[in-house]
Amino acid sequence: MADRLDVLIVGAGFSGMYMALKCREQGLKFEVIEAGSGVGGTWYWNRYPGARVDIQSLEYSFGFDETLEQEWRWSERYAPQAELLAYANHVADRYDLKPHIRFSTRVTAAHWDAAADGWNVTLDSGAVIAARFLVLATGCLSVPTDVTFSGIGDYRGRIYRTSRWPHEGVDFTGQRVGIIGTGSSAIQSIPIIAQQAAHLTVFQRTPNYSMPAHNGPIPEADWQEWLQDPRAYRARSRNTVGGFWNEAREETLATQTPPDEIKAELERRWAWGGFRILSGFADQGIDPDANRIIASFVAAKIREQVKDPKVAELLTPKDHPFGTKRPCVDTGYYATYNRDNVELIDLRSDPLETFTATGIRTQGRSFDFDAVVLATGFDAMTGAIERIDIRGVNGETIKEHWAHGPETYLGLMVAGFPNLFLITGPGSPSVLTNMIHSIEQHVEYVADIIASLNAAQAGRIEATREAEQLWTDHVDQTAAMTLLPQANSWYMGANVPGKPRRFMPYAGGLHTYTDICNAVKAKGWEGFVVARGAQVISESRTFTTYPPPPENMAPHLMELAMGRVAQWMQDHGRA
Ligand code: FAD
Numbered sequence: 001m002a003d004r005l006d007v008l009i010v011g012a013g014f015s016g017m018y019m020a021l022k023c024r025e026q027g028l029k030f031e032v033i034e035a036g037s038g039v040g041g042t043w044y045w046n047r048y049p050g051a052r053v054d055i056q057s058l059e060y061s062f063g064f065d066e067t068l069e070q071e072w073r074w075s076e077r078y079a080p081q082a083e084l085l086a087y088a089n090h091v092a093d094r095y096d097l098k099p100h101i102r103f104s105t106r107v108t109a110a111h112w113d114a115a116a117d118g119w120n121v122t123l124d125s126g127a128v129i130a131a132r133f134l135v136l137a138t139g140c141l142s143v144p145t146d147v148t149f150s151g152i153g154d155y156r157g158r159i160y161r162t163s164r165w166p167h168e169g170v171d172f173t174g175q176r177v178g179i180i181g182t183g184s185s186a187i188q189s190i191p192i193i194a195q196q197a198a199h200l201t202v203f204q205r206t207p208n209y210s211m212p213a214h215n216g217p218i219p220e221a222d223w224q225e226w227l228q229d230p231r232a233y234r235a236r237s238r239n240t241v242g243g244f245w246n247e248a249r250e251e252t253l254a255t256q257t258p259p260d261e262i263k264a265e266l267e268r269r270w271a272w273g274g275f276r277i278l279s280g281f282a283d284q285g286i287d288p289d290a291n292r293i294i295a296s297f298v299a300a301k302i303r304e305q306v307k308d309p310k311v312a313e314l315l316t317p318k319d320h321p322f323g324t325k326r327p328c329v330d331t332g333y334y335a336t337y338n339r340d341n342v343e344l345i346d347l348r349s350d351p352l353e354t355f356t357a358t359g360i361r362t363q364g365r366s367f368d369f370d371a372v373v374l375a376t377g378f379d380a381m382t383g384a385i386e387r388i389d390i391r392g393v394n395g396e397t398i399k400e401h402w403a404h405g406p407e408t409y410l411g412l413m414v415a416g417f418p419n420l421f422l423i424t425g426p427g428s429p430s431v432l433t434n435m436i437h438s439i440e441q442h443v444e445y446v447a448d449i450i451a452s453l454n455a456a457q458a459g460r461i462e463a464t465r466e467a468e469q470l471w472t473d474h475v476d477q478t479a480a481m482t483l484l485p486q487a488n489s490w491y492m493g494a495n496v497p498g499k500p501r502r503f504m505p506y507a508g509g510l511h512t513y514t515d516i517c518n519a520v521k522a523k524g525w526e527g528f529v530v531a532r533g534a535q536v537i538s539e540s541r542t543f544t545t546y547p548p549p550p551e552n553m554a555p556h557l558m559e560l561a562m563g564r565v566a567q568w569m570q571d572h573g574r575a
């Protein structure tokens with residue numbers, strides 16, 4: 001075994017790269033292991049046509065270095081995948097990170113070595129690397145679901161997954177193409193594939209809400225604000241629920257606003273585009289009546305865009321409140337169904353039975369395809385972590401520890417797994433936010449922990465089980481206050497058969513979460529045990545830093561939210 005590392009980082013997306021940079025700043029001996037042959041993570045793997053961010057690039061970009069910020073110019077409001085990948089490579093080259101990354105290599109196991117206060121990490125080559133700290137920067141949306149279809153092995157055409165798109169690209173010109181799925185990946189790729197293909201058949205099981213991106217040049221007002229004071233612009237984004245500026249109105253209630261004012265406000269937000277419609281009214285994520293007002297506005301927008309009323313009806317979500325599944329942001333998605341060469345198949349009324357040698361057969365029809373695209377999603381948040389055989393102090397695996405759904409302390413650490421850090425793990429705001437701002441906050445926090453351990457000459461840090469349980473309850477209860485758990489979403493693990501149902505990200509907002517993390521640190525790493533061998537250096541077993549209830553919350557919303565929490569407590573046997 002080679003000399004022990006201070007830090008082994010798994011994954012070379014934005015998380016792993018920034019973690020590597022922080023390790024170098026501290027003079028630590030580190031290495032990054034990456035399964036792909038290049039950096040960029042999400043933007044390395046997801047090369048399907050139309051792939052781009054749905055948070056404005058001015059905000060979905062690193063803010064830790066002003067010079068980096070100033071030297072990079074985004075071409076559009078929402079940068080396309082190729083530009084994001086170029087940016088990831090620019091970051092890697094600018095900070096000379098690539099020599100520290102072992103590409104095309106997968107981490108398969110990590111076992112805690114109590115005698116050494118560290119991890120023995122096994123690679124797919126069979127090599128074992130010893131490291132004091134293990135950082136899983138493995139991505140929340142990096143492992144495609146294992147979805148299989150009967151007869152798929154018999155199909156003689158080509159099959160493409162949006163999340164594993166060929167690097168050389170695919171030309172669908174003149175082809176008959178089928179696509180399964182209508183999540184964000186499908187909604188971005190369908191309009192482009194439809195322009196190329198002779199015919200496109202979309203197989204939809206559940207419709208999603210999608211808002212127009214109105215992509216184009218960065219809006220002049222944003223650009224001017226950015227140029228004036230990039231630091232203030234960043235700070236404003238970070239100090240929000242979602243880690244991006246969304247003009248949230250925290251006191252205006254849809255249920256108490258006259259219909260013409262609601263319409264004007266929603267029209268304004270729709271015209272701006274993207275996620276802005278998610279934060280027009282303080283009650284839309286809590287009160288079903290308020291939510292229905294926004295949902296019916298979006299349903300009317302779908303009807304406006306789709307000429308055939310039957311198709312518009314099929315494209316309108318009915319099984320979940322607006323915003324409780326990850327909403328999509330599109331360019332021309334709904335209008336694509338007005339094309340003569342595009343057909344929508346509703347798998348609810350005509351279920352998919354099997355692939356055949358030449359295509360797909362549903363209960364009612366047969367389709368021949370030259371190519372089929374699977375836009376079927378990810379084993380989100382826990383998938384990449386659980387696929388590594390990680391064994392902690394008692395030999396328990398993380399998968400076993402998470403048998404009832406993920407339990408973490410702050411989404412950062414897991415009890416019984418010392419010196420193991422998760423970047424944007426379950427229990428942190430992560431996928432509910434602009435991920436770059438969440439990544440920066442997590443990486444800087446982990447770097448802080450490592451620095452403080454080294455300053456104290458400590459060997460390890462571990463989240464206590466008490467703190468983990470209190471935090472996990474808080475994560476569950478925060479979600480329970482909202483409408484979020486009411487959808488069969490990937491946030492809930494509902495897209496993977498057999499996966500425990502638990503709302504995985506922390507819904508309290510990035511700003512609140514950051515304050516909590518800072519308070520945990522200020523209290524001497526509350527909820528953690530810091531030790532060297534058998535000697536405990538500091539110990540604070542429980543977690544007490546709950547955010548105060550929002551002062552400006554309307555009484556009836558508070559009552560609704562607290563009622564749901566009381567129900568949750570009753571259902572889960574909490575006092
Ligand atoms: P990733 O980029 O997923 O990188 C993780 C890396 O770890 C991967 O390269 C993977 O190969 C590697 N890895 C995993 N397991 C192992 C292993 N065992 N051994 C070795 N290597 C391993 N977020 C937003 O905020 N805004 C957006 O607009 C947005 N758009 C998205 C679009 C798509 C198509 C997808 C899939 C996700 C999107 N996201 C978006 C979320 C996106 O994942 C994050 O924004 C961000 O890129 C995550 O960076 P990361 O480094 O944490 O993880």
Ligand code: NAP
Pocket residue numbers: 052053054055141147162180181182183184185186188203204205206326328329347352375376377378431490495
């Ligand atoms: P997704 O949202 O989970 O969508 C998967 C789709 O496949 C759903 O429509 C699902 O239907 C369908 N599906 C899955 N299994 C199926 C089966 N057996 N039969 C029929 N249909 C099936 O996955 P995604 O589109 O890849 O997006 C995942 C996340 O990545 C997004 O929510 C977002 O966070 C991120 N993302 C962002 C962007 C962006 O705009 N920047 C783009 C892509 C992805 P059901 O709903 O019925 O399960």
